[in-house]
Amino acid sequence: MQVPSLALALCATLTLSVAPDRYERLADTYVEAIEALNEDHAHKPGKTTEAQLAKQVPGKANKAFEKLLGSESADGLPEALERCAKAALDLDLVRDFDAAREALLELDPDRAAQLGVALSRERFLLIGEGGLELPYLEHFAEILGDVLGAYDDVFGFDEYSKVPGKKLRVRVHLVDAITKPPHFAPQHAYHSEVDFPVIDTERLDSPTDKGQFLFYGLCHELGHVIAMWGDRSNQADHHAWAHYTGVTIVEHLAESRKKPKWLSHCRDKQWRSLSKERKQLEDTAPSTQDNDGVLKLLIELHDSVGPDAIGSAINRLDEQDERLRINAVRYYEFPALEEALLSELKGKQAKRKLKALFADATK
Numbered sequence: 001m002q003v004p005s006l007a008l009a010l011c012a013t014l015t016l017s018v019a020p021d022r023y024e025r026l027a028d029t030y031v032e033a034i035e036a037l038n039e040d041h042a043h044k045p046g047k048t049t050e051a052q053l054a055k056q057v058p059g060k061a062n063k064a065f066e067k068l069l070g071s072e073s074a075d076g077l078p079e080a081l082e083r084c085a086k087a088a089l090d091l092d093l094v095r096d097f098d099a100a101r102e103a104l105l106e107l108d109p110d111r112a113a114q115l116g117v118a119l120s121r122e123r124f125l126l127i128g129e130g131g132l133e134l135p136y137l138e139h140f141a142e143i144l145g146d147v148l149g150a151y152d153d154v155f156g157f158d159e160y161s162k163v164p165g166k167k168l169r170v171r172v173h174l175v176d177a178i179t180k181p182p183h184f185a186p187q188h189a190y191h192s193e194v195d196f197p198v199i200d201t202e203r204l205d206s207p208t209d210k211g212q213f214l215f216y217g218l219c220h221e222l223g224h225v226i227a228m229w230g231d232r233s234n235q236a237d238h239h240a241w242a243h244y245t246g247v248t249i250v251e252h253l254a255e256s257r258k259k260p261k262w263l264s265h266c267r268d269k270q271w272r273s274l275s276k277e278r279k280q281l282e283d284t285a286p287s288t289q290d291n292d293g294v295l296k297l298l299i300e301l302h303d304s305v306g307p308d309a310i311g312s313a314i315n316r317l318d319e320q321d322e323r324l325r326i327n328a329v330r331y332y333e334f335p336a337l338e339e340a341l342l343s344e345l346k347g348k349q350a351k352r353k354l355k356a357l358f359a360d361a362t363k
């Protein structure tokens with residue numbers, strides 16, 4: 001059948017021919033628009049969510065991106081697509097990320113593979129690297145969703161990102177051997193991110209054969225995401241806080257009535273639990289000076305005012321937003337926590353007990 005000439009002309013416009021030196025500028029238009037939206041938001045987050053922010057990408061930037069997607073292979077195109085894919089993740093634009101990655105698959109499969117895969121959920125964005133595939137991220141999303149749900153039940157923290165409204169990121173990457181445990185990476189300008197190494201491609205098993213507690217590690221790192229402690233010169237109590245929230249969440253999930261299926265492969269509670277720490281620190285005095293003392297203080301607070309009051313106190317401090325910030329991450333100090341807890345507590349006796357505990361810990 002003969003193709004009408006009009007149809008031929010339309011087909012020709014599907015692959016736009018763009019001079020190679022323009023690819024960089026097209027990518028600039030898209031990347032800079034996302035950067036500007038994130039920058040403005042970080043200065044004045046208000047109540048804007050990342051989903052609302054993502055709808056504000058200007059038409060000009062979207063057109064530039066579409067032009068790149070429809071371009072023919074030439075020098076500079078893979079680099080431009082890669083930049084756009086990475087920028088898309090900075091605004092949770094997984095559809096754009098997938099489109100750029102798809103276009104790259106044909107042009108430069110290695111570069112496309114290095115970008116990994118992405119999965120977006122209401123509260124977080126997962127990026128899978130090193131050969132991980134989407135089903136793994138879906139499995140990981142179930143675990144993270146349940147862990148965040150446990151944090152909600154126990155503490156009720158409002159924010160999981162140093163920039164309110166932005167989703168938490170977890171970069172899950174497949175490695176041959178875990179040499180560094182999961183860690184909170186505070187350096188990203190517009191969101192909070194956890195770096196999470198895994199060695200399995202089917203499901204998360206924890207502890208690993210080498211005794212690495214990945215499930216507890218995830219719960220622990222979220223503690224760091226929520227609150228860092230001390231000041232620029234004294235950060236000694238960071239891990240005691242994250243350890244406290246971590247073991248509390250591990251125990252809460254392990255003891256929940258309706259256990260999620262994945263939990264049968266995450267047996268961390270046997271070694272990492274609040275009850276174990278409570279017993280171990282029986283004879284330790286609460287203090288704000290060293291790791292064990294801080295952990296004891298937090299456990300005593302847990303057992304007296306309760307974790308929900310601790311959560312409300314942190315939320316109260318976040319609302320006031322007068323804390324020290326390093327890389328936009330909020331830092332907390334115990335005197336401010338005590339004050340916020342006192343505002344949460346009702347009844348003179350409870351307030352007196354709280355004051356006595358802090359006086360004891362800081363003497």
Ligand SMILES: [Zn+2]
Pocket residue numbers: 220224238239242243
């Ligand atoms: Zn830690």
